[in-house]
Amino acid sequence: MGKNIHEIRDPIHIFVRLDSHEREVLNSRPFQRLRHIHQLALTYLIYPGATHKRFEHSLGVMELASRVFDVVSNHDNNSDEIRELLPSLKRPDELRYWRRALRMAALCHDVGHLPFSHAAEKDLLPDGWDHERLTREIIESKEMQSIWDRMTPPLRCKDVVKLAVGPKKARDLQFSYWEEILSEIIVGDAFGVDRMDYLLRDSHHAGVAYGRFDHYRLIDTLRILTTPSIENDADGSSGEPALGIEEGGLQSAEALMLARYFMYSQVYFHAIRRIYDIHLKDFLKDWLTEGVFSTVLSKHLDMTDNEIEASFWAAAFDESKTGHLHARRIVRREHFKQIYQRNPEDVFINPEAGTSVYEALKTHFGSENFRHDRYTQESGAPDFPVCLRNGDVESSLALSETLAHLPIMSVDYVFACRKIFNEAQKWLEEHRKNIIIPKKEEVGYE
Amino acid sequence: MNRLQKAALVGHLIQKLHENRSWCGETHVQKATFLLQEMMGVPLEFDFILYKHGPFSFDLRDEVTSMRADRLVELKSQLPYGPRIVPTDRNIYIKGLYSKTLSMYENRIAFVAEKLGDRGVAELERLATAFYISKCVGIEPSVDKRAKELMRLKPHITPDNAMTAIEEIEKIKNEAKEYIN
Numbered sequence: 001m002g003k004n005i006h007e008i009r010d011p012i013h014i015f016v017r018l019d020s021h022e023r024e025v026l027n028s029r030p031f032q033r034l035r036h037i038h039q040l041a042l043t044y045l046i047y048p049g050a051t052h053k054r055f056e057h058s059l060g061v062m063e064l065a066s067r068v069f070d071v072v073s074n075h076d077n078n079s080d081e082i083r084e085l086l087p088s089l090k091r092p093d094e095l096r097y098w099r100r101a102l103r104m105a106a107l108c109h110d111v112g113h114l115p116f117s118h119a120a121e122k123d124l125l126p127d128g129w130d131h132e133r134l135t136r137e138i139i140e141s142k143e144m145q146s147i148w149d150r151m152t153p154p155l156r157c158k159d160v161v162k163l164a165v166g167p168k169k170a171r172d173l174q175f176s177y178w179e180e181i182l183s184e185i186i187v188g189d190a191f192g193v194d195r196m197d198y199l200l201r202d203s204h205h206a207g208v209a210y211g212r213f214d215h216y217r218l219i220d221t222l223r224i225l226t227t228p229s230i231e232n233d234a235d236g237s238s239g240e241p242a243l244g245i246e247e248g249g250l251q252s253a254e255a256l257m258l259a260r261y262f263m264y265s266q267v268y269f270h271a272i273r274r275i276y277d278i279h280l281k282d283f284l285k286d287w288l289t290e291g292v293f294s295t296v297l298s299k300h301l302d303m304t305d306n307e308i309e310a311s312f313w314a315a316a317f318d319e320s321k322t323g324h325l326h327a328r329r330i331v332r333r334e335h336f337k338q339i340y341q342r343n344p345e346d347v348f349i350n351p352e353a354g355t356s357v358y359e360a361l362k363t364h365f366g367s368e369n370f371r372h373d374r375y376t377q378e379s380g381a382p383d384f385p386v387c388l389r390n391g392d393v394e395s396s397l398a399l400s401e402t403l404a405h406l407p408i409m410s411v412d413y414v415f416a417c418r419k420i421f422n423e424a425q426k427w428l429e430e431h432r433k434n435i436i437i438p439k440k441e442e443v444g445y446e
Numbered sequence: 447m448n449r450l451q452k453a454a455l456v457g458h459l460i461q462k463l464h465e466n467r468s469w470c471g472e473t474h475v476q477k478a479t480f481l482l483q484e485m486m487g488v489p490l491e492f493d494f495i496l497y498k499h500g501p502f503s504f505d506l507r508d509e510v511t512s513m514r515a516d517r518l519v520e521l522k523s524q525l526p527y528g529p530r531i532v533p534t535d536r537n538i539y540i541k542g543l544y545s546k547t548l549s550m551y552e553n554r555i556a557f558v559a560e561k562l563g564d565r566g567v568a569e570l571e572r573l574a575t576a577f578y579i580s581k582c583v584g585i586e587p588s589v590d591k592r593a594k595e596l597m598r599l600k601p602h603i604t605p606d607n608a609m610t611a612i613e614e615i616e617k618i619k620n621e622a623k624e625y626i627n
Contacts, residue, residue: 085601085602167495167497168495168504171493171495174496174599175497177601180497227499239568239602240498240499240571240600240602242498347516347517348517348536351450351453351516351518351540352449352450376508376511376512376515377511377515378504378508378511379507379508379511380472380507380508380510380511381472381511381514381521381529383472383528383529395523395527395528395529397521397523397528397529398523398524398527398528398529401523404521404523404529408511408514408515409515410512410515410516438450438543439543440542440543440545441451441543441544441545441546441547442546443546444544444546444547444548444549444550445447445451445489445544445547445550446489446550
């Protein structure tokens with residue numbers, strides 16, 4: 001008899017299992033392409049171990065999504081009130097369908113990623129495009145549609161899309177409460193397993209311990225809860241269901257959020273990592289036809305990190321090749337040096353001080369000598385319902401000092417070309433105070 | 447509108463909500479900003495979808511996070527409720543830089559804050575969703591039909607509450623006309 005369950009070894013979750021239907025998705029061209037997309041772009045130039053790919057991350061997300069689903073859909077973990085709001089919880093056939101849909105959405109949530117993941121996404125796609133939109137197009141493509149149709153039961157394409165990209169990116173689709181909860185399992189701000197897996201995996205491969213937290217305990221304590229009667233509401237809670245946690249899991253939720261903060265500050269927002277992303281983007285602008293990635297699916301699927309790495313490697317040692325200067329900065333480690341970074345004193349005077357510094361340096365020394373990187377972490381404070389031991393539900397931010405006071409990561413770097421670095425640094429020291437003072441608007445905005 | 451102009455307007459709205467006795471948690475700021483933009487026509491350019499407690503903007507959530515990073519607002523938690531969003535001294539400073547833009551929209555901000563200031567989360571959810579239905583979904587103006595759509599989109603809302611919300615948002619819309627154009 002043929003084998004129906006297949007195991008894949010994984011450094012984070014030990015085994016990831018999938019059945020023969022699901023393996024068809026794994027074997028599809030869009031998914032196999034992820035073997036050649038670095039999870040952390042050029043981070044391996046700073047943390048040499050960080051060469052892992054979107055392929056294994058996606059498997060990990062599927063594994064964790066299944067674990068969360070099994071916990072939150074367990075009859076013993078839900079109240080009658082929740083079952084009334086989410087009738088799928090009462091119907092075993094529907095639960096089986098949605099478990100499969102969730103697993104496949106988790107597996108496919110990153111198939112639209114460009115080469116080098118996020119590094120070049122913002123500036124190198126046409127307006128209105130991002131990797132989530134490409135993910136959606138791929139899930140809805142003929143190749144994938146025929147796989148969804150062959151599954152037992154067949155999966156509705158739109159369901160996979162909704163769960164894979166969530167309401168933030170599928171703004172044209174209406175989500176039921178149940179679909180909101182399931183998409184939150186994958187891409188949610190508080191307990192999305194996408195984040196859980198990337199923190200654990202990136203930390204493992206980068207060789208830093210910051211991303212670890214007790215995800216076993218955290219997942220075991222996840223629950224679907226009605227939102228608490230927060231914010232001084234005279235007529236009680238809103239009554240909407242949301243993904244929350246039992247009181248006993250609060251410390252592991254704190255550890256998750258701290259892991260995120262430390263990974264941002266130590267790895268993702270590392271200044272040199274960020275300037276390599278910028279040099280890569282500069283190279284790609286020169287190297288790509290029309291300076292942007294194609295959104296035609298066949299072309300998207302043809303393009304991986306491999307072709308680009310081979311090109312910038314060749315260009316780095318050949319002045320005649322397109323993008324030589326940018327490639328050289330990457331391959332020969334001649335990256336721009338950090339000349340300015342955000343600091344509390346300047347932010348106090350002007351929250352956009354980095355922009356002022358960048359503009360002033362460009363005007364004085366020429367724009368080709370500087371690069372600017374401004375980014376603040378997305379999403380709000382981790383406010384989710386917590387079920388206390390006495391059955392009451394309260395806000396996580398009211399219960400946890402740690403969550404309420406988590407710092408927010410925000411970067412505002414200016415980088416300078418090495419050949420003018422010393423001169424520019426001296427000039428900036430002399431003029432910084434005047435440069436960062438913000439100007440009062442002359443005309444109001446209509 | 448640049449980032450700090452938006453921050454100045456949102457910061458001022460938060461301050462006005464406080465002055466009108468609002469708890470001023472995230473839901474209050476989300477719904478008040480939604481009505482300020484969509485009903486009162488203030489060009490904040492946030493993208494709202496139907497999500498948490500009705501119309502919700504992820505862009506606005508990110509903007510409030512940026513304002514916290516820049517110390518323009520801060521969170522103050524208080525048991526047993528969730529956190530309040532509170533403007534800081536720096537918020538006043540930023541507002542000073544954009545006083546011309548602020549003065550153009552001052553009346554509209556004051557109107558929204560006055561109408562929503564003392565409302566709770568559930569009430570705000572109903573009112574904002576009721577407005578979303580007529581403005582963004584384009585359901586025909588019959589009160590009954592809009593109330594049904596409200597209950598379809600938010601199944602935990604009772605028929606009585608849905609009807610009241612639709613009627614009340616109509617009243618607010620009529621009063622708002624004085625401040626627009």
